[in-house]
Amino acid sequence: MVVANNAIRLREIQAAVIADQGAFRNINSVSLATIDRVLKRNHVRMKQLYRVPFQRNSDIVKEARFQYVQRIMELEAEGAHHKFIFVDEAGFNLCKVRRRGRNIIGQRATVTVPGQRGANITMCAAISNDGVLCHIPTIGPYNTERLITFLDALKDLLIPPEERGLLRPGMTLYVIIWDNVAFHHSRLVNEWFAAQPRIMIQFLPAYLPFLNPIEEFFSAWRWKVYDHRPYEQMPLLEAMNAGCLTIGAEDCQGWIRHARRYFPRCIAGKTFNATLMRTCGIIVKNEWTKCER
Incomplete structure (x- = not known):
């Protein structure tokens, strides 16, 4: 029972x-x-x-998981070399601190924070097996225009100037994998991808954060930002950049391998049970899971 x-x-x-x-x-x-x-x-x-969306294990979502994994495997099997790049946005605020600490029994554990909350800073980042490719913080939330700016910067890092606009045999193709937030589907974003012959887009199905390794990147990154104590030792933007610089290619490769461990279970149409995933600084009720038959 x-x-x-x-x-x-x-x-x-x-x-x-x-x-x-x-x-x-x-x-x-x-x-x-x-x-x-x-x-x-x-x-x-x-x-x-913890509340679990009942749609997570519906037949439609299971089919979407299967189709996503099948698509990734098809791209890997093609003759052209595909490089998968995971992109996402995450917010940060100086008032967010560690939720647990230590002190003598009977005395409250406290931590110093700014008296005023201040504005949220959002960072968009891209990771691959090569490590952290690009990260751009901005005050306030990301929108379509800021996302286009980020994609332009990412493109400049991936494709040399003499190769832009070209598609020849042997050239690496880049697959941007991200979630289904509304502005990822905007007209300007679709037009941007249509103009890039070597960059394509792949959306993650709903309720699949465990297949998105950049979730673990942001988890590790937030703790590294806290460790720099930005409200005492350096500006927040500098702390955010410094946190990214301490994450290497080996870390990203490990997160990508971990996400791929769920591929066979998605292909088999298994059910995923939710557990709580703590993503540094805030509690994210992701469906970081174990699976059952």
């Missing part, structure tokens, strides 16, 4: 036990204390409940 319904209460278990004369024959009464003791004996404890 508990496995089927994590939100079930002791009184509901009590009523179900008394009502089920098949599995619990001749049990006409049972105390809540007994039920609690039996649950603890079987390693069942109270936990915080």
Whole structure:
């Protein structure tokens, strides 16, 4: 009962036990204390409940997972060399600090933060097996115009000036993989990709953060920004850039390998169960998962 319904209460278990004369024959009464003791004996404890979108394991989403993985495998099997680049945006604010600390028993653990919240700073970043390719922070949220500026900078880093606008055999093709945020589908963004013969776009299906290794990049990056203590030692923008510089190609390769471990499970159409993924600085209720049959 508990496995089927994590939100079930002791009184509901009590009523179900008394009502089920098949599995619990001749049990006409049972105390809540007994039920609690039996649950603890079987390693069942109270936990915080996290909301899980019911659509995550729908047939449509499972099919989208399958199609995404199938598309990636097809690109890898083609004659032309494809390089996969993961792009995403993440916000940062000086008021965000570590949520847990240490102090003497009986004394509150505190941390110094600015008196005023200040503006959010958003950074757009791109990673691949070569490491962090590009990162551009900006005050406020990202929008279509700022995204185009980022894509132009990324293109300049990927393609030499003499090769721009050309598509010849043997040239590397670049695949930008990102999520389905609204401005990723804007007309200007689509026109930008249409004008790039060597850069294509691939959207991640919904509810698939565990297939996006840049989520782990931002998780590690946020802790590195905290370690620079930007509100005391350096401006926030400098701390954000310094945090990126400490993340190497080996880190990115590990995150990409970890994401690809889920490919066979997506191909098999398995169900993913949500657990809590802490993404440095803030708690992100991503579907970072283990899977069951």
